[in-house]
Amino acid sequence: MMxxxxxEILAKKAKLAELKRQRELRTSSxxxxxxxxxxxxxxxxxxxxxQDIDEYxxxxxxxxxxxxxxxxxxxxxxxxxxxxPHSVLSAGQLSNENxxxxxxxxxxxxxxxxxxxxxxxxxxxxxxxxxxxxxxxxFSYSKGxxxxxxxxxxxxPKTYDDSDDSDSGTPVTSTPNKRLSRRERTREEELRxxxxxxxxxxxxxxxxxNIDGPLKSPSQKQANFPARALTNEELNAVxxxxxxxxxxxxxxxxxxxxxDQEYDILADYALSGGAIGEDDDEYTGGKGRRKVKxxxxxxxxxxxxxxxxxxxxxxxxxxxxxxxxxTKNPSAPHDPDGLVQVWNTHLHDRPEFVFHAQSDxxxxxxxxxxxxxxxxxxYSGQVLLWDTRAKSAPVQKTPLTGxxxxxxxxxxxxxxxxxxxxxxxxxTDGVVCGWTVDMLAQPQELLALTTPPPAKIEDIxxxxxxxxxxxxxxxxxxxxxxxxxxxxxxxxxxxxxGVDQRVSYRGHAAPVMSMDFHPAxxxxxxxxxxxxxxxxxxxxxxxxRAPAATSTTGTTGEGHSVAPILDFMRExxxxxAAWSPIKPGVFALVDGAGSLxxxxxxxxxxxxxxxxxxxxxxxxxxxxxxxxxxxxxxxTEGKRIATGGIDGAVTVFEVGPDLGGKESARNEExxxxxxxxxxxxxxGPVANGVNGL
Amino acid sequence: xxxxxxxxxxxxxxxxETISRLSAKPNVxxxxxxxxxxxxxxxxxxxxxxxxxxxxxxxxVNTGVASETTSIKEDGVEEFAGMISSFVSSAGGLVQDLDxxxxxxxxxxxxxxxxxxxxxxxxxxxxxxxxxxxx
Numbered sequence: 001m002m003x004x005x006x007x008e009i010l011a012k013k014a015k016l017a018e019l020k021r022q023r024e025l026r027t028s029s030x031x032x033x034x035x036x037x038x039x040x041x042x043x044x045x046x047x048x049x050x051q052d053i054d055e056y057x058x059x060x061x062x063x064x065x066x067x068x069x070x071x072x073x074x075x076x077x078x079x080x081x082x083x084x085p086h087s088v089l090s091a092g093q094l095s096n097e098n099x100x101x102x103x104x105x106x107x108x109x110x111x112x113x114x115x116x117x118x119x120x121x122x123x124x125x126x127x128x129x130x131x132x133x134x135x136x137x138x139f140s141y142s143k144g145x146x147x148x149x150x151x152x153x154x155x156x157p158k159t160y161d162d163s164d165d166s167d168s169g170t171p172v173t174s175t176p177n178k179r180l181s182r183r184e185r186t187r188e189e190e191l192r193x194x195x196x197x198x199x200x201x202x203x204x205x206x207x208x209x210n211i212d213g214p215l216k217s218p219s220q221k222q223a224n225f226p227a228r229a230l231t232n233e234e235l236n237a238v239x240x241x242x243x244x245x246x247x248x249x250x251x252x253x254x255x256x257x258x259x260d261q262e263y264d265i266l267a268d269y270a271l272s273g274g275a276i277g278e279d280d281d282e283y284t285g286g287k288g289r290r291k292v293k294x295x296x297x298x299x300x301x302x303x304x305x306x307x308x309x310x311x312x313x314x315x316x317x318x319x320x321x322x323x324x325x326x327t328k329n330p331s332a333p334h335d336p337d338g339l340v341q342v343w344n345t346h347l348h349d350r351p352e353f354v355f356h357a358q359s360d361x362x363x364x365x366x367x368x369x370x371x372x373x374x375x376x377x378x379y380s381g382q383v384l385l386w387d388t389r390a391k392s393a394p395v396q397k398t399p400l401t402g403x404x405x406x407x408x409x410x411x412x413x414x415x416x417x418x419x420x421x422x423x424x425x426x427x428t429d430g431v432v433c434g435w436t437v438d439m440l441a442q443p444q445e446l447l448a449l450t451t452p453p454p455a456k457i458e459d460i461x462x463x464x465x466x467x468x469x470x471x472x473x474x475x476x477x478x479x480x481x482x483x484x485x486x487x488x489x490x491x492x493x494x495x496x497x498g499v500d501q502r503v504s505y506r507g508h509a510a511p512v513m514s515m516d517f518h519p520a521x522x523x524x525x526x527x528x529x530x531x532x533x534x535x536x537x538x539x540x541x542x543x544x545r546a547p548a549a550t551s552t553t554g555t556t557g558e559g560h561s562v563a564p565i566l567d568f569m570r571e572x573x574x575x576x577a578a579w580s581p582i583k584p585g586v587f588a589l590v591d592g593a594g595s596l597x598x599x600x601x602x603x604x605x606x607x608x609x610x611x612x613x614x615x616x617x618x619x620x621x622x623x624x625x626x627x628x629x630x631x632x633x634x635x636t637e638g639k640r641i642a643t644g645g646i647d648g649a650v651t652v653f654e655v656g657p658d659l660g661g662k663e664s665a666r667n668e669e670x671x672x673x674x675x676x677x678x679x680x681x682x683x684g685p686v687a688n689g690v691n692g693l
Numbered sequence: 694x695x696x697x698x699x700x701x702x703x704x705x706x707x708x709x710e711t712i713s714r715l716s717a718k719p720n721v722x723x724x725x726x727x728x729x730x731x732x733x734x735x736x737x738x739x740x741x742x743x744x745x746x747x748x749x750x751x752x753x754v755n756t757g758v759a760s761e762t763t764s765i766k767e768d769g770v771e772e773f774a775g776m777i778s779s780f781v782s783s784a785g786g787l788v789q790d791l792d793x794x795x796x797x798x799x800x801x802x803x804x805x806x807x808x809x810x811x812x813x814x815x816x817x818x819x820x821x822x823x824x825x826x827x828x
Contacts, residue, residue, distance in 0.1 A: 238728060239735055243816060245708055248726070251812035251819040252711045254799060258810045259718060259823055266803060266825070349714060 257346045291656035292598055292610045295640070298324070298343040298650040300351060306331055307339060309644030311364045314634040317371035320345045321352065322632070322642045324650045325364035325376060338378055340364050340386065343650055345640075355386040356393055363412045369421050373437070377409030383425045383433070383440060396440045403442050405431055411465040415472035424489075426465040426477060434489065449477065449487060452501040460485070460499070466515035468544075469527050476505075476544065478512025478532060486544065503545065507564040510536035514576045522584055524670040529677075531587055532564075533574035539589055540564035541601070543677065565680045566605060570597075575645075576631045582638030582665055584673045594626030596643050598659050602672040609659065614643060614651035637662060712736055720824040722807065727774055727818040734774050735817070741773045777820050781813045 238244055298304075307326035315321035321342055328337035338357025359380035367373035376384040376394075381404065385396040398404045405427035412425045414437075422444065423435040430450065433443035450458045462477040473489045477499075484505035491497045511534065518529035530542040542564050573592040580586035585602035597608035613626070628645035638660040644650045657664040716724045716738040723739030781800065788795050800811040803825065812819040 235733075235735065238733075239708060244735070247814050247817045248708045248711055248819070251814065251817075252715055254812050255810050255819065255821050256715060256718075258799070258801060259720065259821070264825065349718070 253347065253350075253352070256349060257344070260346055260348045289656045289658035290598075290609050292596070292612045292641070292653050292659065293655075294612070294615055294651060295654045296345050296348060296652040297615060298322075298341075298348070298351070298652075299648060300341065303335075303339055303341060303351070303354060304648040305329060307648045308646045309629055309648060309650065310360070310362045311376075312630040312632040312642050312644050312650065313365045314632055314640070314642065315342075315366045315371065316368045316635045317366075319634045319636045319640070321366075322634075322650065322652065323364055323366060323374060324630075324642075324644050325361040326648065327360040327362075327379075338376075338384075340374060340376060342374075342388065345652055353388050354392050357382070357384055357397075362408055362410050365412060365414065367414050367421075367437070369414065369416075369418050370437075375412050375414055375423050377412040377425050377427075379408045381405035381407055381409055381427055383409060383412060383423060383435060385423075385437065385440060398435070398440045398443075403446065404433060405429075407431070410463055413465065413467055415467050422472075424465070424467070424475070426462050428461045428463070428480075430460040430462060432462075432465070432477075432487070432489075445489065447487075447489065447498055449485070449499050452485075452499060452504065463511050463513065464515050466517055466530065468517045469520060476515055476530065478508075478515050480511045482506070482508035482510055482512060482534060482536065484508070484512060484515065484530075484532065484542070503560045503562060505542055505544070505564070506561045507540050507542075507567075508532065508534040508536050508538070510534050510573075513574065514578070516578050516587075518579050518584075519581045520584075521581070522665075522670045523667055524584070524674050526584060526670070526673060526677075529579075531577045531579060533577040533589060535573045537570050537573055539568040539570065539574050539577045541566035541568075543681070565677065566601070568599070568605070575627070575629045578631050578633055580638045580660055581633050581635050582660055582662055584670045585676075586638075586659055588631050588633065588641050590628035590631045590643050590645070592627045594628050594645065596628065596631065596641065596653065598641070598655060600659065601676060602669055605676075610655075612653065614649065614653075633660075708736075712738055715821065718823070722822040722824065723820075724822075725770070725774060725777070725818075725820045727778060727820070729778075729814075729816055729818060732774070732778060734770065737770055739822070741769045741822075777809075777811065777818060781811060781818055785813065 304326065306329040309324050310327055311323075311325035313323050315323070321344055323340055323342045326339040326341070328339075329335055336356035337359050338361035340355040340357070340361055341351035342353040342355075344352040355374065355376075357376065357378050359378040359382060361376045361378055361384070363377040365375055367375060372388045374386040374388070376386065378384060380400060381398075382400065383398045383405070384394040386392075387395045405425060407427040407429040409425045409427045412423060414421055414423050416422050421437065423437060423440075424432065425435070426432045430448055432447040432449060434445040434447075435443055449460045449462065451460045460477070461480040463480055464478045465475055466478075467475045473492075475487050475489070476484050477487055478484050484507075486500040486503060486505075488495055488497050488500060495502070512532055513535060514533045516531045518526040518531070520527040520529075528544050528546065530544050531539060532542065533539045542562070545562070568589075570589070570591055571593065572595075574589050575592065577587055577589040580588070583600070585600045586598065587601075588596060588598050590596050594613050596612050596614070598610045599605075599608045603609060614628070625647040626645070628643050630644050632642050634640040634642075639654055640660075641653045641655060642650055643653070655661075712724055712726070715721060721739065723741050724737070725734065725741075726736035727733070728735050780802075781797070784800060785797050788797050797813050800809070800813065802809040802811070806824070807822055808825045810821045810823070
C-alpha cells in the first residue's frame, strides 16, 4: 500500500521537469546525506532563500513517504501544489511521527535540514515534540479547519479524523487536543498558517521559474529546420498556389517600401559630422526657396520600355501615388497596347499597380470621388474604368461599336459631386459623351460639336477639354486649329447645347495641347483663369467669361473673338501646362526640349523662376527622346510635380517653399494676382504683342 | 505545369521575378520565404553566411549538430530559417498576449550591421536581410 502510493507520487513527479534535478540530488544524498545537503545548500546559496525552501520542500517530499502526508492529498486537498506545503508543515512534527512510522533513515536528514534552513520552523518543531504526534498532524492539514477553529472548536477535530486520518484513531486525537489550551493552539495554528502561506508562495514562484526554464529549450529545439525537405512537386504546388503568389506580391511590396525608405530613423546626428553638404547636382534647378529638386524617377524595364507617357495624375487621396498612362510598345506586339501604371514615391523600383487596355491609353485620371477608381480614354475610342482592388484588366469599358466614340479619346474627366458624378469624354471627331460610372454600356448623353457658322468646315477636332471647378455643365475644348470654344452640355437660356456660337478664344496658331482652369481655392476667386499650351511655342493665359455673361455680348450671328490676356513665349513646343493647386500665381509647364519650367506670374511674367530637366536614364535618352509630354501637381500639398514624356520615365520633382507647399501660402499672393490681372486687362490684349486672329 | 527553371524549382515567373528583383537591390544580402505550416524553405536567395560572424556560425553548428544528424549545411540556411521561425513565433506570442485579437504584420529588426525585414503571414514568412547605412 505504502509502496504503491510512493510509486504513484513518483510517477507524478516524473512529469514535472523541475524535479529531475531534485531527483538527481536525492540519489546523491542517499549515499552521503549530510554531505549532499551541505553541498546543495552551498550550490543554492547564491539564489535567494526561496530556492533553499524549494529545495528543502522537494527533499521532504521525496524522502518521506508518510502515510499521513499522502492521506490528505488523496482526500480533499488540491493535488500537487496544495499537498506540498502541508507536508512541509508536518515536517516539524516528523520526529514524533517518525517514531511511529519507524522510518529512521529519512528522519535524520529531516531534522538537520530543518535546523539549518528556516528559523521559524525550528521553534515549531520543538513545541510539537511535547504533544502527541498524530493529533498535531491532523491540525496541520487543512486551512478550512483552522478558520473554523474559533467558533467550532469541538467539531473541528472530529471532521478531521473522519476525513483523512484513517491510521490514527479518533479518540486518541481528541484527548491530546484538550491538553493544550485553546488559545495556545490557535496561536500556533495562526503561526503555522502564516508559514504555510509563505512557503506556498515561494514554492509557487520558484516552480514557475523552474518550469519556464526547462520547458523553453525543448520548444526551441522543435523549431529546428527542416521538418523535412519538400520534394520538387510539393514545392511546385506551394509556390504555384494563388495564395503564395498573392503573399509574395503583397509582402514584397511592403519590403520594398521598407527598403526604399530613405530616411534612417536610427540616424544619430550627434555622433558624426558626415558630409552633409548642399546637394547641388545638375538635376536640381533654382536656389534656396525656389529650388526644384528631382526626388524620384520611375521606369520599369518590363512595362515602360519603348512606350510614351500620355497622361499623368496624382491621386487625390494618397499624395504618394501617381499614375502614368502609356502608349503601345511597338516592339512587343504580344503585350497589351495600352498601359496604366500607378507609381508610389515610396516604392522606387516597381509600380504599385499595373493596368492594361487593348488600345493605347491616351488619357487617364484618378476619380476624385472614389480613391480606388481610375478612368481612362483609349485610342480605340473606348472609355475605361480600372479598380485598384481588381486585377489589371479594366473593370468596365465602353463597347467598341455602337453608340459612343468612334475616334480616339484624348481627354476624359469626371465631374459633378460626390453623390452625382459623370465621366465626360471627348474624342477627336468632336463627340462629347457623358457616362455614369456604374454603366459604360452606352452614354448617358452624347453631344456632337460643330464649328460655329462662319467657318468653312463644320468639323471640329478637339484635342483637349477642360471643366471649370464650379460648373459641371460648361466646358472648353481646344481644337487642332488652335481655337478654343466654350461649350454647354445642356440647353440653357440664350444658348443651345454644344458649342457656344457667340464667343471663341483665338490666339493659338497651332493645336492646343492642354487647358487648365485655375483651381482657385483662396480668398480671391480666380476660377475664370485658364492656362493653355500649344505647339505654337507658347503658353497663354485667358480670362473666360462666365457662361451666363456671354449673352450680354450681343447676339449677332458673328462670333465674338476673345484674345488672351497674357502670353508666355517659349523656345520650344509646349505640351502641357498646369496651375499649382496651392499657390495662386504658380504654374508648371513642360516642353519639347525636355524642360520643366516653374513660373510665378506674381513675380515674373517674362522668364520662369526655375527650369530643370529630369535626369537621364542610362541609355534611355537621346536628343529625340527628351521631350516631355505631361506635367501634374500633387493635389493636396502642391509640393511635388510629376513629368513624363517620350522616353517613358516618370520623374517626380519637389519644389521649394516659394513654389509650393501649404505652409508658405500667403494672402497677398492672391491679391497680387488680382492686381496683375487688373493691370493686364486695362492694357488690353494688344499690349501683349502676339495677338489672336 | 512545365518546369523549365531548375534553379528556382519551377517557381512561377512572376514570383521569381519579384524575388530576384528584390534581391538585386544593392543593399540586399539575402532573401528567404518560409512556409509556416511545415517549416519548409520555399525560396532562398543570397548568402546567409556573409552577414554572420564566424564565431556565431561555429557555435550554432555545434549546438545544432548535436541533435540533428547531418542536415546542417555549410551555408546555414536551415539554421537561419529556424531562428527566424522561432523569432517570429515568439514575437507572435507577445502580440497575442497583449491582445488576442491582434496579429503581427511586419517585423523590422535593426542591428548595428544589418536590418531584417520580416513579413509574417498566416501561412508564409518573407525575410529580407539588408545593409543599413552605418550609424
